[in-house]
Amino acid sequence: MAPRDAAKNRTPSHDWAPETLLVHGGQLRSGFGETAEALFLTQSYVYETAEQAEARFKDEEPGFIYSRFSNPTVSMFEERMRLLEGAEAARATATGMAAVTAALLSYLRAGDHLVAARAMFGSCRYVVEELCPRFGIAATLVDGRDIGAWRKAIRPSTKAVFFETPANPTLEVVDIAAVAELAHAAGALVMVDNVFATPLLQKPLRLGADVVIYSATKHIDGQGRCLGGVVLCSEKFLKDHLHTFLRQTGPSISPFNAWVMLKGLETLPLRVEAQCARAARIADWLAERPEIARVLYCGRTDHPQAALIERQMSGGGQVVTFDIAGGRPTAFRFLNALKLIRISNNLGDAKSLITHPATTTHQRLKPEARAELGIGDGMLRLSVGLEAVEDLTADLEAGLAAAAG
Numbered sequence: 001m002a003p004r005d006a007a008k009n010r011t012p013s014h015d016w017a018p019e020t021l022l023v024h025g026g027q028l029r030s031g032f033g034e035t036a037e038a039l040f041l042t043q044s045y046v047y048e049t050a051e052q053a054e055a056r057f058k059d060e061e062p063g064f065i066y067s068r069f070s071n072p073t074v075s076m077f078e079e080r081m082r083l084l085e086g087a088e089a090a091r092a093t094a095t096g097m098a099a100v101t102a103a104l105l106s107y108l109r110a111g112d113h114l115v116a117a118r119a120m121f122g123s124c125r126y127v128v129e130e131l132c133p134r135f136g137i138a139a140t141l142v143d144g145r146d147i148g149a150w151r152k153a154i155r156p157s158t159k160a161v162f163f164e165t166p167a168n169p170t171l172e173v174v175d176i177a178a179v180a181e182l183a184h185a186a187g188a189l190v191m192v193d194n195v196f197a198t199p200l201l202q203k204p205l206r207l208g209a210d211v212v213i214y215s216a217t218k219h220i221d222g223q224g225r226c227l228g229g230v231v232l233c234s235e236k237f238l239k240d241h242l243h244t245f246l247r248q249t250g251p252s253i254s255p256f257n258a259w260v261m262l263k264g265l266e267t268l269p270l271r272v273e274a275q276c277a278r279a280a281r282i283a284d285w286l287a288e289r290p291e292i293a294r295v296l297y298c299g300r301t302d303h304p305q306a307a308l309i310e311r312q313m314s315g316g317g318q319v320v321t322f323d324i325a326g327g328r329p330t331a332f333r334f335l336n337a338l339k340l341i342r343i344s345n346n347l348g349d350a351k352s353l354i355t356h357p358a359t360t361t362h363q364r365l366k367p368e369a370r371a372e373l374g375i376g377d378g379m380l381r382l383s384v385g386l387e388a389v390e391d392l393t394a395d396l397e398a399g400l401a402a403a404a405g
């Protein structure tokens with residue numbers, strides 16, 4: 001198949017439901033008629049003639065030039081994500097952090113101001129608090145739950161707001177529609193890291209967001225194999241900002257990783273649904289235990305922001321955060337006694353994984369910053385996988401017995 005024919009070979013998407021889009025959407029079938037999406041491990045592409053090469057470079061003829069710019073397998077992954085999110089444009093990146101960094105740095109410049117919710121992934125805090133200011137981009141961190149704080153922080157030079165909802169690991173939630181209204185009134189763009197909600201449980205674009213970012217490393221792969229990221233945005237944001245930044249700075253996803261993500265999308269609804277159902281049961285089980293001081297789960301009615309969650313999410317997600325009474329020594333005894341649930345800082349995997357945020361994902365923060373976020377020494381973040389709930393609760397039970405030790 002000549003690259004210029006690629007668009008003609010795309011599986012049309014019609015008005016398919018998400019499950020159907022995730023199996024068929026965006027497929028580019030080559031002349032060999034393969035059923036499964038092909039993996040194009042190629043750095044560059046050959047041209048029929050010198051004239052064709054010139055036309056490609058001048059953007060007068062569609063087609064592939066170099067895999068730092070685009071690649072058929074990566075393009076299938078991007079198109080499937082675009083259809084799922086209902087965005088005008090999608091670009092894949094090497095990691096979730098590459099997606100966050102590209103979205104922010106392709107758009108903001110010296111003199112601009114950024115407002116971000118302080119409860120966020122540790123590396124995102126580095127980009128916002130340390131990297132942006134180095135380039136003259138001032139950043140203000142706010143309590144994302146407090147609309148008054150957003151209103152106070154947004155000023156005429158504010159060009160973007162950035163937040164994660166639900167946030168890692170405290171599962172704090174930001175009112176996307178309310179923040180978008182404030183940001184848009186000031187002429188600022190709204191960028192949402194939607195990892196914890198997954199593309200299925202929350203639709204930030206419909207609530208007013210302008211840019212949505214994923215670490216595909218998490219639920220999109222869903223089986224702990226490859227790193228990847230995605231930025232979803234308008235055609236205009238892509239054309240004016242993101243496109244050239246990605247081409248020239250090169251945080252491209254490997255076609256192999258894009259292929260793994262593309263196949264991961266086919267089972268995303270099944271996995272997310274099954275993991276959410278298990279997480280809800282585990283959260284209820286933990287809430288009944290006297291050793292557990294507090295359970296945070298977006299699907300429980302005792303979540304402090306349950307009403308907002310009900311409005312903007314269609315499910316509770318697969319992460320359960322809880323505080324074990326007795327602080328760090330008890331938390332460590334508990335973790336070390338687990339046999340099935342493994343200690344790992346990753347999430348969204350088919351395998352249940354647990355981490356102690358204060359000493360891992362958030363150890364870089366000063367103790368005061370951790371206290372401000374409510375990340376105590378007894379806090380544990382559990383990413384619920386696809387195992388049988390009975391096996392998971394038996395493991396937790398054994399952990400609690402050892403922790404009481």
Ligand SMILES: *Cc1c(COP(=O)(O)O)cnc(C)c1O
Nearest residue numbers: 095096097121193195215217228
């Ligand atoms: C994991 C994660 C990221 C970073 O993604 P990588 O693929 O590890 O670079 C960003 N935001 C959130 C909320 C995450 O969970």
